[in-house]
Amino acid sequence: MSSPRDDSPSPEPPHRVAVGRRVFLGLAVLGAAGVAFGASVSNFFGNALGSGLGGLLPGGDRFRIYSITGSYPKVSKEDYRLEVSGLVHHPRTFTLSDLQAMPATSFSKNFQCVTGWKVPDVAWEGVQLSHILETVGVKQGAVALTFESYDHADTESLSIDQAHLPDVIVAYKMLDAPVTTEHGGPVRLYVAPMFGYKSLKWLSAIRVVDRVQPGYWEQNGYPVNGWLDGTTGPTNPTPGLT
Amino acid sequence: MAIAQSTVQTSVRILRFDRVQRAAHWVNALLFAVLMVTAIPLYFGSLFGLVLARHDVEQVHLWTGLALPIPVIVSLLGPWGSRMRRDVRRINLWTRAELRWMRTLGETPLVADKFNPGQKLNAIFIGASIVVMLVTGSMLQWFRFFPVPWRQGATFVHDVFAFAVFIVVIGHVIMALTHRGSLRSMFSGWVSESWAARHAGAWLAEVRAKAEPSDR
Numbered sequence: 001m002s003s004p005r006d007d008s009p010s011p012e013p014p015h016r017v018a019v020g021r022r023v024f025l026g027l028a029v030l031g032a033a034g035v036a037f038g039a040s041v042s043n044f045f046g047n048a049l050g051s052g053l054g055g056l057l058p059g060g061d062r063f064r065i066y067s068i069t070g071s072y073p074k075v076s077k078e079d080y081r082l083e084v085s086g087l088v089h090h091p092r093t094f095t096l097s098d099l100q101a102m103p104a105t106s107f108s109k110n111f112q113c114v115t116g117w118k119v120p121d122v123a124w125e126g127v128q129l130s131h132i133l134e135t136v137g138v139k140q141g142a143v144a145l146t147f148e149s150y151d152h153a154d155t156e157s158l159s160i161d162q163a164h165l166p167d168v169i170v171a172y173k174m175l176d177a178p179v180t181t182e183h184g185g186p187v188r189l190y191v192a193p194m195f196g197y198k199s200l201k202w203l204s205a206i207r208v209v210d211r212v213q214p215g216y217w218e219q220n221g222y223p224v225n226g227w228l229d230g231t232t233g234p235t236n237p238t239p240g241l242t
Numbered sequence: 243m244a245i246a247q248s249t250v251q252t253s254v255r256i257l258r259f260d261r262v263q264r265a266a267h268w269v270n271a272l273l274f275a276v277l278m279v280t281a282i283p284l285y286f287g288s289l290f291g292l293v294l295a296r297h298d299v300e301q302v303h304l305w306t307g308l309a310l311p312i313p314v315i316v317s318l319l320g321p322w323g324s325r326m327r328r329d330v331r332r333i334n335l336w337t338r339a340e341l342r343w344m345r346t347l348g349e350t351p352l353v354a355d356k357f358n359p360g361q362k363l364n365a366i367f368i369g370a371s372i373v374v375m376l377v378t379g380s381m382l383q384w385f386r387f388f389p390v391p392w393r394q395g396a397t398f399v400h401d402v403f404a405f406a407v408f409i410v411v412i413g414h415v416i417m418a419l420t421h422r423g424s425l426r427s428m429f430s431g432w433v434s435e436s437w438a439a440r441h442a443g444a445w446l447a448e449v450r451a452k453a454e455p456s457d458r
Binding site: 015016017018019020021023024027028031034036037038039041045112113114118119221223228 | 330333334335336337338340341362363366367369370371374377378380385386390391392393394395396397398399402403456457
């Protein structure tokens with residue numbers, strides 16, 4: 001490659017701008033601002049568009065479906081059974097119609113995941129857990145409840161006190177319709193004052209026990225008491241209860 | 243590789259990317275591909291059902307994401323990274339003509355540098371997105387250290403940047419497939435002098451003036 005230096009290219013215009021650094025830092029600042037204010041921005045979009053259309057937009061509020069196994073347990077309404085046992089006077093197995101025959105509680109609340117996403121104003125209907133516990137009669141020495149899912153993969157726990165909160169329900173309706181399979185139907189737990197992972201899906205068994213047994217997510221590092229405000233309890237106000 | 247090359251060849255080759263750069267590019271591309279493929283079922287979980295357990299997909303996404311800065315850092319630092327560093331400097335510094343070219347979306351004439359402004363912007367965006375995705379992704383993984391609004395903000399930013407990454411990467415792949423000379427140089431390292439004259443005239447002039455070593 002011979003390069004005669006006679007007509008060497010006219011020297012670059014001396015003025016160069018550090019565009020790379022500016023764009024790079026600009027994007028980083030944008031990211032940081034998004035972390036700081038993204039909650040309000042995505043709330044605005046989520047509330048303005050609803051979880052339907054919002055679901056198509058990045059950051060729009062919608063459910064993200066988690067299942068810890070590869071599939072969803074499929075249980076028909078007819079075959080559904082909820083077994084309540086352990087430290088109770090009258091162990092009992094409830095069918096879906098048994099639950100629906102009990103006094104219903106309904107309310108709407110934001111569904112808040114511990115990883116940050118949120119779905120505003122989700123309507124729920126079901127039976128207060130406290131009512132079920134009353135029906136079976138909790139024995140002396142009961143400290144906590146263990147919940148199991150239909151596929152036996154997921155477990156959750158609540159203390160007896162937490163289980164008696166008025167907005168902790170065994171839900172059979174969600175978003176004004178029967179709970180769908182992907183949302184944990186036909187029957188799931190809904191623990192309104194706590195992060196979503198406490199609301200076990202595909203609820204199949206409740207055991208009253210003498211100590212708190214951390215559930216699946218707690219064994220994977222989430223707090224046992226998943227209060228929405230991040231405190232360790234004892235209880236939260238329960239707005240929106242009707 | 244540093245054997246007498248140019249004099250015996252009829253069409254002169256110029257080294258555009260050395261081995262370090264090519265390796266960094268393809269490792270980075272592989273990591274991006276894995277991240278993008280695993281992102282889809284994580285994002286649209288409800289649409290796709292679940293082929294694998296979500297937990298496994300998450301783990302792949304997490305570890306691939308954590309590995310993301312490695313090719314960039316390793317190729318930039320160390321004695322082997324001189325060409326990489328020089329190209330980063332090129333990508334950073336823009337002439338007035340390049341700015342004008344960008345502003346007019348390519349309508350003004352430009353004797354392009356080694357990379358045209360579009361290519362430079364692509365590299366800058368990918369570099370910034372690595373940082374942003376790594377930080378927000380880590381916030382989602384180790385959420386316990388952050389207040390809930392920040393976690394929600396991090397989810398939002400991770401989503402928006404993911405959306406942008408998909409657009410930019412798809413654009414990048416389309417451009418590569420329609421510009422075979424560029425693509426070939428990312429495999430072999432070399433471009434022909436005529437390619438350089440057509441696509442990177444300013445760089446060719448520098449190479450000829452020996453400002454930039456063309457062989458390695």
